[in-house]
Amino acid sequence: MKILKSAFILSLFALPMFGQNKAPIYLDETKPVEQRIEDALSRMTLEEKVKMCHAQSKFSSSGVPRLGIPELWHADGPHGVRAEVFWDEWDNAGWTNDSCIAFPALTALAATWNPEMGALYGKVIGEEARYRKKDVLLAPGVNIYRTPLNGRNFEYLGEDPFLTSRMAVPYIKGVQSNGVAACVKHFALNNQEIARGHINVNVSDRALHEIYLPAFKAAVQEAGVWSLMGAYNQYKGQHCCHNEYLLNDILKRDWKFDGAVIADWGGTHNTIEAAKNGLDIEMGTWTDGMRWNKTNAYDEYYLAVPFLRMLKSGELSEDLVNDKVRRILRLMFRTNMNQHRPWGSFGTEEHMLAGQKIAEEGIVLLQNNNDVLPINLSKTKKIAVIGENAIKVMTVGGGSSSLKVRYEISPLQGLKDRIGSESEVVYARGYVGGKSTQQDGLSTGQDLTETRSAAELLAEAVKVAKEADFVVFIGGLNKDDGQDCEGNDRADMGLPYDQDKLIGELVKANKNLAVVLISGNAVAMPWVNQVPAIVQGWYNGSAAGRALASVLVGDVNPSGKLPFTFPVALKDNSAHALGEYPGDNVNVTYNEGIFVGYRWADKEKIKPLFSFGHGLSYTKYQYGKVSVDNRTMSADGTVTVTVPVKNIGSRKGEEVVQLYISDLKSSLPRPVKELKGFSKIALNPGEEKTVSFVIDAEKLKFYDDTRQEWVAEPGTFEAIIGASSTDIRGKAAFDLK
Structure with a gap:
């Protein structure tokens, strides 16, 4: 059903049931929210209460049409509002008005070290979600960067709990200023993609509280976040989406969280645990919808008919469902039952410029020997741009953060647009990565088929580099499986597609070389002592090319700082040095305890490749x-x-x-x-x-x-x-x- 916009219209549907002398209190915005919650709850049947506790489609959960209580609509993700999918499928629904602005990945936001950018980010992505009539934005991700191999690190805010907290709080407040709930995730200890659905994390209480929980605590107690998503993994032998210690004891009892806990899609495994251990809304248990050949497979969710049966039999107390519905109603009164929230805006120039500003502040100048950057256009007649990442679409793929965007300005296009007639820009591909990513029916629209051999591409790149006054190599990782992508981790820290060899040949051909790395993770750099300039460029969304060009030519003075340590090799990272990553497929133990990132480097007196907090300037x-x-x-x-x-x-x-x-x-x-x-x-x-x-x-x-x-x-x-x-x-x- 469509979300109703007016309390007056809502009352037209609801009032006839109760008589003219018993107007529903829950529709009266002048009444205290808790009174409205109790009034609405008292009018519901047990069946209606249960329906609110589980999904009815891929991204929505039920309201109570009889009472004029609307559905609740959820949307990925942390970097832009996901395209519409079919009711019961993951595939793109083919809408023509859901192409969003892609904002920089959260690693780039963290690299700004600027809470004002966090507030701006939250405000504009919240406006996009509100315009699209989303009630819950499944963001931000605040899991700690434990290993540089985690495929989902690009969605998070780095290795330090203090930095992560300071950047997440304004993001959440910005989103929620639009009447859209932020949903901070993934609670908790979701630090790898390998075996993420079942791996049991063993971690000391001290490390849990000092390293892995502070950002979630700040989200609850400082930002007042309205919803929270459980993690796929287990802790203390219980799945985190219905974990008694994490959800009931810490989150709801100790931190006084009054919002709703939402299961990650497919993260629910048991009716009794889901009922008793703090889960409020079950989403995505059967992610291909109707495969069970039921009239409605959603009725077979753990918190659906099985839950209802146990409530009716007395095996479970009705107090359990009442607590869940109170929390869901509270979430609704803050979002889709709040008639005063703003309307939002979508795909605007203002939003693109906000994303560009965040990207410019987040780009990190890692190395600049002999001040080869910024590029001096008055003395540079020909610039060679080399590397597949100069042209590759990065907004499609990567998992649930994959986006359908209005446009994406590539690094090559950004440089051409900025330099114009001042210098000639020539391009050579240099290497071939994987096939262009397609996800959920969305395609990049690129055909990167290459018939030339690796040797031919290398020879062309070296020739172009020799003939240029300046060379910009743009490589790194991408959003393909096994790189920066949900669902899997990287195999090692090295650059894929033989890029190390290419960089080594380019620096021999031309000493005026800047290497730009597009990634959300640290990578090994065996060529670091030969290359004069290195830039960490992140995944910067719709305006990525403009932001990068502005930094390379000096329109913007780089001010980003690394939100995580770049180790020289995996052995310099504590999760790998102590031999407990990725675990044995059943358990993983965090032997390093509190010594994560720079804390480990300091303790062991290890010199990083590039330190936490490092970033140069012009x-x-x-x-x-x-x-x-x-x-x-x-x-x-x-x-x-x-x-x-x-x-x-x-x-x-x-x-x-x-x-x-x-x-x-x-x-x-x-x-x-x-x-x-x-x-x-x-x-x-x-x-x-x-x-x-x-x-x-x-x-x-x-x-x-x-x-x-x-x-x-x-x-x-x-x-x-x-x-x-x-x-x-x-x-x-x-x-x-």
């Missing part, structure tokens, strides 16, 4: 002396850390000043340092600003799993200021009483 920044306003801090007090930062170069730029905290003596092992603050500041040439961070006891705490509580121990701490986790610019000590 200008230079000078950090002054770090100081604290109070050498001794009381348990309920604060310390303010300040540092002056000056732009000593010739270009305007933005710098991310990072605050790490070190506990110099602790009763339990702690990381050498942990990120506890950051600030992105804009500086004109010669300009200086003082950056301040306020530290309270919360920033000093660790989770003591022997006491099952957060603890801040008295002692001496260091406030460490860095331009990355390894580029330390100053320190200041203080004591906690």
Whole structure:
């Protein structure tokens, strides 16, 4: 049924049932929400309550038509609103008005290190979802980057729980400002795609609370997220979509989450556990709809007729379904039963420009020896662009984040559009990747068939490079299975399609070379010492080519910083060094505990290829002396850390000043340092600003799993200021009483 837009119209359908003297309270927006929930609940039959707890189509769950309560419509995904699919199939439904703007992948958003970009991202993607009449946007993903092989890392916000939290909170608030529920996912410990549907994760309580839960907790307690999605994997031997400890004890009891828990599609496995252990809406259990030859297969979901039978028999208490329906109604009163939410907008120039801005801020300049970037167009007559990723469509494929877009500006097109007549741009493919991805009936529309041999492509690329004044190689990964793609992990850290060999030959042919990596994961770089410039370009959506061109030619000064560590090799990553990835297909144990990413590199004194928080600029920044306003801090007090930062170069730029905290003596092992603050500041040439961070006891705490509580121990701490986790610019000590 169509969602009704007016409480007045709703009342026309509902009032005749109750008589003119008993107007439904749930339709009266002047009444408190909890009163409206109880009124609506009291009017429902048991059958109507149960119907609200499970899917009725691929992406919708039932309302109560008799009472004028609408259906609830869900939509992927974190980077754009997914195309419409058929009621009972995954295939594209063939609509002509559902081509969205693709926004940068969440790794790119995290690389901005700018919560304002998180708020902008949430606002514009929320507007697109609202215009498309979606009630729940299945985003953002906040699972921690544990291994560079995870095929779904590109959908997440990096390796650090503090950075992830600070970027997720404004994203969620931005989405929900449109009357669309964000659905933070995947709760919890969904850190690999191999065996994701059943692998049981063994992790210490300390690592769970310090590393893997903080972003979810911030989503609930700071952002006020309205819905949450369970994960496919198991924890403590229970699937996370109906996990007693995670959902009932932590989420709903300890964190006071008042929204709805939604199962990941196909993540429900048992009626009793789903009923008792915190799941509210079951989605996607049989993902091909009617294969069971039932009149309606959705009635056979675990929380459908089987649930109803157990409720009627008394095996399950009606209190269980009432709690679920209360949460679903609360979600509806915030979304499709809220008559004052804005209308949204879709596919606009404003949204494209927002995506371009986020992409520009997220692009990371990893290396720039001899200042070969930005490209000096006045001295560069011919630019060679080489590599399949310069032309390959990246918005289709990759799993549930695959999009049907209005347009996607490729890196090659972006450079041609920007450079125009200033320089000649020539292209050579250089290598051939996999066939163009098709997913759910959507095609890239590209024919990348290649009849030439690898040797011929290499020879052409080298010839073009020799004849050019500057070479831009654009490679990396793509959204094909086994790369940056849901459902599988990468086999290794190396670049596919023999790109390493090609890069080695290109740098011999022309020393004026910039390597641009399009990926959502760290990759190995055996050529790092030969290539002068390296740029991490991410999957940047509809305006990807424009954003990249603006950085390469210097219209935009790069200011992105890495949200995860680039190790030299897999052995430098803790999940691989300690031998517990991907597990034995039944269990996986996180032997590294809290030592993930830079925490492990610090502990083992391993030099990364590129550090967490690293990112260069076309200008230079000078950090002054770090100081604290109070050498001794009381348990309920604060310390303010300040540092002056000056732009000593010739270009305007933005710098991310990072605050790490070190506990110099602790009763339990702690990381050498942990990120506890950051600030992105804009500086004109010669300009200086003082950056301040306020530290309270919360920033000093660790989770003591022997006491099952957060603890801040008295002692001496260091406030460490860095331009990355390894580029330390100053320190200041203080004591906690």
